[in-house]
Amino acid sequence: xxxxxxxxxxxxxxxxxxxxxxxxxxxxxxxxxxxxxxxxxxxxxxxxxxxxxxxxxxxxxxxxxxxxxxxxxxxxxxxxxxxxxxxxxxxxxxxxxxxxxxxxxxxxxxxxxxxxxxxxxxxxxxxxxxxxxxxxxxxxxxxxxxxxxxxxxxxxxxxxxxxxxxxxxxxxxxxxxxxxxxxxxxxxxxxxxxxxxxxxxxxxxxxxxxxxxxxxxxxxx
Amino acid sequence: xxxxxxxxxxxxxxxxxxxxxxxxxxxxxxxxxxxxxxxxxxxxxxxxxxxxxxxxxxxxxxxxxxxxxxxxxxxxxxxxxxxxxxxxxxxxxxxxxxxxxxxxxxxxxxxxxxxxxxxxxxxxxxxxxxxxxxxxxxxxxxxxxxxxxxxxxxxxxxxxxxxxxxxxxxxxxxxxxxxxxxxxxxxxxxxxxxxxxxxxxxxxxxxxxxxxxxxxxx
Amino acid sequence: xxxxxxxxxxxxxxxxxxxxxxxxxxxxxxxxxxxxxxxxxxxxxxxxxxxxxxxxxxxxxxxxxxxxxxxxxxxxxxxxxxxxxxxxxxxxxxxxxxxxxxxxxxxxxxxxxxxxxxxxxxxxxxxxxxxxxxxxxxxxxxxxxxxxxxxxxxxxxxxxxxxxxxxxxxxxxxxxxxxxxxxxxxxxxxxxxxxxxxxxxxxxxxxxxxxxxxxxxxxxxxxxxxxxxxxxxxxxxxxxxxxxxxxxxxxxxxxxxxx
Numbered sequence: 001x002x003x004x005x006x007x008x009x010x011x012x013x014x015x016x017x018x019x020x021x022x023x024x025x026x027x028x029x030x031x032x033x034x035x036x037x038x039x040x041x042x043x044x045x046x047x048x049x050x051x052x053x054x055x056x057x058x059x060x061x062x063x064x065x066x067x068x069x070x071x072x073x074x075x076x077x078x079x080x081x082x083x084x085x086x087x088x089x090x091x092x093x094x095x096x097x098x099x100x101x102x103x104x105x106x107x108x109x110x111x112x113x114x115x116x117x118x119x120x121x122x123x124x125x126x127x128x129x130x131x132x133x134x135x136x137x138x139x140x141x142x143x144x145x146x147x148x149x150x151x152x153x154x155x156x157x158x159x160x161x162x163x164x165x166x167x168x169x170x171x172x173x174x175x176x177x178x179x180x181x182x183x184x185x186x187x188x189x190x191x192x193x194x195x196x197x198x199x200x201x202x203x204x205x206x207x208x209x210x211x212x213x214x215x216x217x218x219x220x221x
Numbered sequence: 222x223x224x225x226x227x228x229x230x231x232x233x234x235x236x237x238x239x240x241x242x243x244x245x246x247x248x249x250x251x252x253x254x255x256x257x258x259x260x261x262x263x264x265x266x267x268x269x270x271x272x273x274x275x276x277x278x279x280x281x282x283x284x285x286x287x288x289x290x291x292x293x294x295x296x297x298x299x300x301x302x303x304x305x306x307x308x309x310x311x312x313x314x315x316x317x318x319x320x321x322x323x324x325x326x327x328x329x330x331x332x333x334x335x336x337x338x339x340x341x342x343x344x345x346x347x348x349x350x351x352x353x354x355x356x357x358x359x360x361x362x363x364x365x366x367x368x369x370x371x372x373x374x375x376x377x378x379x380x381x382x383x384x385x386x387x388x389x390x391x392x393x394x395x396x397x398x399x400x401x402x403x404x405x406x407x408x409x410x411x412x413x414x415x416x417x418x419x420x421x422x423x424x425x426x427x428x429x430x431x432x433x434x435x436x437x438x439x
Numbered sequence: 440x441x442x443x444x445x446x447x448x449x450x451x452x453x454x455x456x457x458x459x460x461x462x463x464x465x466x467x468x469x470x471x472x473x474x475x476x477x478x479x480x481x482x483x484x485x486x487x488x489x490x491x492x493x494x495x496x497x498x499x500x501x502x503x504x505x506x507x508x509x510x511x512x513x514x515x516x517x518x519x520x521x522x523x524x525x526x527x528x529x530x531x532x533x534x535x536x537x538x539x540x541x542x543x544x545x546x547x548x549x550x551x552x553x554x555x556x557x558x559x560x561x562x563x564x565x566x567x568x569x570x571x572x573x574x575x576x577x578x579x580x581x582x583x584x585x586x587x588x589x590x591x592x593x594x595x596x597x598x599x600x601x602x603x604x605x606x607x608x609x610x611x612x613x614x615x616x617x618x619x620x621x622x623x624x625x626x627x628x629x630x631x632x633x634x635x636x637x638x639x640x641x642x643x644x645x646x647x648x649x650x651x652x653x654x655x656x657x658x659x660x661x662x663x664x665x666x667x668x669x670x671x672x673x674x675x676x677x678x679x680x681x682x683x684x685x686x687x688x689x690x691x692x693x694x695x696x697x698x
Contacts (some may be wrong), residue, residue: 069518070518084520086520087514087520087521165510169519170505172502172503184480186479189620201624
């Protein structure tokens with residue numbers, strides 16, 4: 001396997017790790033809100049959170065391309081402070097975050113829903129405020145759901161293609177991920193190189209799924 | 222001695238809980254069949270459940286009053302609560318459970334030693350809570366609640382998870398708490414005989430109503 | 440330590456993980472932007488080779504972004520930091536020009552191409568160009584005939600030959616020319632219409648060429664243009680290099696013609 005193949009794999013794993021780390025805090029917040037709070041418009045928020053799950057990734061990519069492009073206020077504001085997103089590694093991370101967010105948030109939510117609320121109530125009688133309860137009761141007791149969500153989100157980020165190619169392009173050494181690399185190699189007739197990437201993707205996917213299954217087993221043990 | 226005013230109306234699915242009682246007691250016993258509203262009443266006092274109307278006053282401190290619009294959150298009530306199934310935090314060890322309610326930990330070292338001594342816990346501190354027997358779980362849950370130095374301790378069927386042979390060993394712990402720590406208790410059970418040894422006033426509940434109030438029949 | 444403990448420990452360290460991730464990202468971010476060239480998939484290989492020559496000659500590294508021409512055009516219209524665009528056809532270049540993203544006067548007719556009809560290597564000798572046009576195939580692969588350049592040209596040619604009506608129901612549309620070629624190579628279709636340059640290194644057999652000089656209406660030109668932006672000057676220099684003798688030789692060797 002060529003050094004180029006390894007470089008693409010390393011880059012993809014690094015980007016997926018960064019994306020997962022950055023997705024977790026907002027996904028935990030969203031999962032907690034949906035599991036533990038009722039508020040007006042909750043159904044709407046639920047739908048929006050799940051939207052990237054059902055929207056074709058290419059459509060997500062087109063939306064992101066528009067959002068961070070020079071024609072939207074967001075793109076213009078970022079441009080004004082010298083931050084370029086489209087066609088950079090940041091676009092790769094953002095595309096990964098958007099598509100994996102629903103998976104992480106859903107997993108966190110079901111993890112939190114499985115936490116017996118009476119633990120939280122009891123912690124309150126011991127003088128704990130809402131934030132301490134969240135930090136010391138809810139999240140640790142939901143940790144398997146959170147970790148499973150992180151692994152799921154990481155796996156989804158590894159395989160992200162449609163949104164990435166729209167907003168990050170397919171630039172070798174700069175934005176090219178495993179999935180985009182496979183597509184580009186096939187498109188340009190480099191089938192053997194494509195198979196190398198396919199093999200690596202399969203190995204990574206295998207590892208992530210194996211880890212998450214082990215985790216589920218531990219939950220049932 | 223603690224002065225208690227309990228005047229609670231709580232609409233449940235199957236019946237309406239309506240309890241009115243004013244007393245000055247060391248140990249108030251609540252007894253009645255399961256489903257008579259005993260646990261609901263404890264949860265109302267602890268601040269876990271909000272009643273539909275009424276008021277709860279402990280030693281002059283208004284915890285809840287529908288007419289005055291007061292509803293103190295659970296964390297500000299200083300009421301210790303030991304649920305029937307102990308509800309020890311599964312991700313913490315025994316020490317972690319006992320110390321959960323302590324946030325500043327400074328002057329409370331002596332109190333902690335006393336509790337560990339009274340409840341006979343020194344050998345359990347490093348244990349995982351999953352490895353404890355029913356009686357041990359109760360003692361840890363009691364210590365956890367008492368660490369916060371509550372104004373009153375609510376005990377929900379403290380002997381329910383303990384087999385007959387060991388029951389007689391829990392009661393002395395409760396008596397020592399009452400005698401040495403002077404913590405007033407509200408003691409819930411479905412077995413009136415348990416109250417004879419500890420309570421100085423007993424309320425008998427049936428489907429949400431007090432059907433009898435007075436000293437225990439010894 | 441049990442698994443649960445391990446997970447709880449992991450959770451406590453989460454903030455450290457996030458901080459680490461940000462530091463790592465910052466390190467990745469240190470790449471310089473440089474010149475990005477968006478190039479249609481069919482020209483990709485030639486351009487990578489020429490980019491190598493260019494780096495040897497000038498020391499400038501060119502980043503090559505590739506995809507289907509309409510995706511590339513959409514990215515540029517939305518402000519992707521591209522310096523130079525090599526489109527598979529004039530249509531997508533028109534899209535970019537209408538959006539006001541071209542540097543006026545830099546649009547160049549860079550390359551010319553021709554359509555060929557290919558069949559699987561093991562197809563019977565009786566499957567000739569005439570047989571294909573006669574409709575003696577069950578499945579004909581083409582680029583999507585409304586948006587993919589090779590598909591648009593192919594349909595125009597078939598219409599001109601009076602064969603479109605009988606072949607239309609047999610057309611299997613594909614998103615790119617490369618996908619058409621793969622389908623033919625694998626024998627999943629009976630014939631396909633691709634560019635001459637794609638067929639050159641393929642296992643598929645060419646049964647007929649549509650000579651550009653006989654079909655002026657096809658006018659298969661693959662244009663290049665400089666995109667407005669900070670990399671304009673660098674892009675102009677590279678475009679000049681693409682029109683020079685060294686680059687021209689690479690294009691010729693790979694089957695591209697001059698318009």
